[in-house]
Amino acid sequence: xxxxxxxxxxxxxxxxxxxxxxxxxxxxxxxxxxxxxxxxxxxxxxxxxxxxxxxxxxxxxxxxxxxxxxxxxxxxxxxxxxxxxxxxxxxxxxxxxxxxxxxxxxxxxxxxxxxxxxxxxxxxxxxxxxxxxxxxxxxxxxxxxxxxxxxxxxxxxxxxxxxxxxxxxxxxxxxxxxxxxxxxxxxxxxxxxxxxxxxxxxxxxxxxxxxxxxxxxxxxxxxxxxxxxxxxxxxxxxxxxxxxxxxxxxxxxxxxxxxxxxxxxxxxxxxxxxxxxxxxxxxxxxxxxxxxxxxxxxxxxxxxxxxxxxxxxxxxxxxxxxxxxxxxxxxxxxxxxxxxxxxxxxxxxxxxxxxxxxxxxxxxxxxxxxxxxxxxxxxxxxxxxxxxxxxxxxxxxxxxxxxxxxxxxxxxxxxxxxx
Amino acid sequence: xxxxxxxxxxxxxxxxxxxxxxxxxxxxxxxxxxxxxxxxxxxxxxxxxxxxxxxxxxxxxxxxxxxxxxxxxxxxxxxxxxxxxxxxxxxxxxxxxxxxxxxxxxxxxxxxxxxxxxxxxxxxxxxxxxxxxxxxxxxxxxxxxxxxxxxxxxxxxxxxxxxxxxxxxxxxxxxxxxxxxxxxxxxxxxxxxxxxxxxxxxxxxxxxxxxxxxxxxxxxxxxxxxxxxxxxxxxxxxxxxxxxxxxxxxxxxxxxxxxxxxxxxxxxxxxxxxxxxxxxxxxxxxxxxxxxxxxxxxxxxxxxx
Numbered sequence: 001x002x003x004x005x006x007x008x009x010x011x012x013x014x015x016x017x018x019x020x021x022x023x024x025x026x027x028x029x030x031x032x033x034x035x036x037x038x039x040x041x042x043x044x045x046x047x048x049x050x051x052x053x054x055x056x057x058x059x060x061x062x063x064x065x066x067x068x069x070x071x072x073x074x075x076x077x078x079x080x081x082x083x084x085x086x087x088x089x090x091x092x093x094x095x096x097x098x099x100x101x102x103x104x105x106x107x108x109x110x111x112x113x114x115x116x117x118x119x120x121x122x123x124x125x126x127x128x129x130x131x132x133x134x135x136x137x138x139x140x141x142x143x144x145x146x147x148x149x150x151x152x153x154x155x156x157x158x159x160x161x162x163x164x165x166x167x168x169x170x171x172x173x174x175x176x177x178x179x180x181x182x183x184x185x186x187x188x189x190x191x192x193x194x195x196x197x198x199x200x201x202x203x204x205x206x207x208x209x210x211x212x213x214x215x216x217x218x219x220x221x222x223x224x225x226x227x228x229x230x231x232x233x234x235x236x237x238x239x240x241x242x243x244x245x246x247x248x249x250x251x252x253x254x255x256x257x258x259x260x261x262x263x264x265x266x267x268x269x270x271x272x273x274x275x276x277x278x279x280x281x282x283x284x285x286x287x288x289x290x291x292x293x294x295x296x297x298x299x300x301x302x303x304x305x306x307x308x309x310x311x312x313x314x315x316x317x318x319x320x321x322x323x324x325x326x327x328x329x330x331x332x333x334x335x336x337x338x339x340x341x342x343x344x345x346x347x348x349x350x351x352x353x354x355x356x357x358x359x360x361x362x363x364x365x366x367x368x369x370x371x372x373x374x375x376x377x378x379x380x381x382x383x384x385x386x387x388x389x390x391x392x393x394x395x396x397x398x399x400x401x402x403x404x405x406x407x408x409x410x411x412x413x414x415x416x417x418x419x
Numbered sequence: 420x421x422x423x424x425x426x427x428x429x430x431x432x433x434x435x436x437x438x439x440x441x442x443x444x445x446x447x448x449x450x451x452x453x454x455x456x457x458x459x460x461x462x463x464x465x466x467x468x469x470x471x472x473x474x475x476x477x478x479x480x481x482x483x484x485x486x487x488x489x490x491x492x493x494x495x496x497x498x499x500x501x502x503x504x505x506x507x508x509x510x511x512x513x514x515x516x517x518x519x520x521x522x523x524x525x526x527x528x529x530x531x532x533x534x535x536x537x538x539x540x541x542x543x544x545x546x547x548x549x550x551x552x553x554x555x556x557x558x559x560x561x562x563x564x565x566x567x568x569x570x571x572x573x574x575x576x577x578x579x580x581x582x583x584x585x586x587x588x589x590x591x592x593x594x595x596x597x598x599x600x601x602x603x604x605x606x607x608x609x610x611x612x613x614x615x616x617x618x619x620x621x622x623x624x625x626x627x628x629x630x631x632x633x634x635x636x637x638x639x640x641x642x643x644x645x646x647x648x649x650x651x652x653x654x655x656x657x658x659x660x661x662x663x664x665x666x667x668x669x670x671x672x673x674x675x676x677x678x679x680x681x682x683x684x685x686x687x688x689x690x691x692x693x694x695x696x697x698x699x700x701x702x703x704x705x706x707x708x709x710x711x712x713x714x715x716x717x718x719x720x721x722x723x724x
Contacts (some may be wrong), residue, residue: 030460032420032512049651052550052551054554060724066595112611141524188590194495207530216696217692217696218696218697220700222657224644224648224657224658225450225453225644225647227449227450227687227689228443228446228447228448228689228692228699229692230689231442231443231446231573232443232692232693232696234442234573234695235433235438235439235442235680247553248553248649248651249554249649251553251649252647252648254553255555255557255558255646255647255648255649256648258558259558259562259565259566259578260566260573260575261566261573269563277552281552281553281554281555281649282555283555283556283557283558284557284558284563290569395442396639411641
């Protein structure tokens with residue numbers, strides 16, 4: 001007996017199609033698949049409250065990877081990025097990192113995790129011996145603490161202690177010039193907020209010993225309303241305020257402090273202000289907020305940096321973040337190391353990376369260095385300036401002095417028992 | 420200087436200075452009044468529908484986003500407020516008629532599950548429409564003025580408006596529920612919906628209307644907060660938690676309770692941040708525990724009838 005089939009799509013092929021559809025949705029974000037390719041795995045935060053930063057990391061990596069591939073790849077091998085969401089959870093980051101190496105066959109890792117997740121991925125790198133470049137963790141101990149040191153891991157990120165030294169000395173100079181003796185602080189109540197504020201005030205007082213902190217506020221992370229904190233600071237009548245609030249918390253704080261005319265009553269130092277994610281969102285950005293440079297395309301004021309910022313904006317229709325330049329720099333380092341080693345062997349690349357200096361749009365003098373003894377990035381552009389309400393947002397940046405940074409960093413390491 | 424967990428000197432100093440007293444009291448009123456608008460919807464819906472609307476924070480979120488979009492399109496602050504309130508009221512009506520009305524008789528866990536599902540769905544809807552990054556509406560030019568100085572205390576004009584609008588909503592709601600015919604029907608439905616239905620009144624319409632009213636009030640709160648708070652998907656959640664504390668303190672189902680509870684929470688926050696800088700959050704919960712232990716139905720809650 002012959003079976004007749006109705007024309008059109010059969011149930012079975014529909015199921016097959018649905019299965020294929022589901023597969024293509026479930027498959028991770030794979031950039032390019034070719035023979036001889038070198039797979040690089042990257043866990044980062046692509047969902048949740050800081051998804052914007054993870055996405056900007058992915059964008060920057062792809063911008064640079066496309067350039068490397070167009071120029072013939074790493075020692076002749078085109079790069080294939082395998083980028084997965086860790087949801088910002090350390091245990092998930094570790095699981096994803098392990099899977100990328102063991103199941104997906106990634107030969108190297110770019111660790112796009114924030115501080116909490118980076119330590120988890122670091123342990124995976126230690127365990128598997130795979131080459132790993134951390135691109136977003138600013139926690140100083142990740143490379144400063146010798147217990148964390150492994151030959152196959154590097155950190156291509158600005159560092160908390162560097163920022164504190166530069167911020168402290170910049171703020172102290174202004175405090176001395178303007179006679180700002182009474183200070184208040186207002187930072188989010190978790191490890192980053194506490195540590196960063198502590199280190200900043202440490203160096204502020206070191207450079208200007210007669211400063212007194214008369215009020216501290218610790219609003220919780222992602223708090224919607226800061227009115228009681230704002231009025232409390234107004235009552236204390238400090239001459240200057242330091243804050244390491246960031247992102248939406250910082251913009252809320254500014255909007256709420258603005259209607260109390262707070263910014264006319266004291267000098268405000270907000271380390272995370274000069275980042276496009278905050279600068280472009282605040283509608284009534286007050287003039288004259290002091291901020292560290294996170295990423296702005298006008299500092300360093302070079303054609304290379306401006307061109308890079310514009311190219312990123314042209315491709316993704318938004319400005320890069322602090323995480324973007326760090327991830328782009330990581331790919332630049334890997335490409336240069338592969339050229340130097342003429343190989344993609346993880347061990348040889350690690351040897352080439354240690355102490356490597358490359359030309360880079362984000363360098364203080366046009367170059368950045370992967371310091372040999374602790375595998376961390378130095379020489380990047382770091383400085384502070386004051387805001388204006390429109391582009392370029394921070395017209396003049398006072399550069400931090402790397403000689404001072406190195407001296408005080410060494411002293412700090414000694415005080416922590418790291419050297 | 421080491422920050423002490425308890426700084427009673429600062430608190431006493433503030434209480435004896437009129438400048439500080441005025442500033443901190445208005446600061447407490449602002450926090451309290453916004454909280455009241457969210458909490459009163461929650462308590463109203465519970466009182467009439469006997470449903471704990473866990474997704475209530477989403478209406479606050481939508482109110483803020485609707486207001487921001489309307490403000491960007493029209494440049495009118497009044498229209499932005501209207502869009503926030505009317506948009507969320509409509510959303511509340513649809514949400515109640517299409518989804519919540521199906522689980523009225525169901526297990527409380529089922530109701531909670533439906534609400535929680537919509538917390539996630541609504542957050543994702545906002546993410547799809549407005550994007551995952553945070554937004555800011557910006558303060559309308561009319562309110563970008565120097566704050567007022569009352570008895571030495573600092574009071575921003577925008578916050579006077581905010582307190583005024585919330586207070587007007589409270590008064591209209593209070594009078595409307597106690598005096599008008601619709602208010603009486605709503606109260607009757609809360610007491611015995613079967614009897615109201617038997618009298619030929621469309622209870623479905625009342626339920627939908629109450630949900631719309633509750634949603635609209637939360638949306639108004641979101642719209643009023645939009646110029647000063649950053650907008651993110653999920654922004655309704657922390658407001659929801661505090662609203663629950665307010666309704667528990669004031670008594671589930673009581674509008675006066677919601678007002679008193681919200682103002683108490685606002686004042687605890689504003690004065691607590693001076694006297695107990697490291698324990699302001701904890702203070703709220705501590706107060707809730709004290710109320711629950713001494714009066715388990717809340718300050719204005721009625722004993723189960």
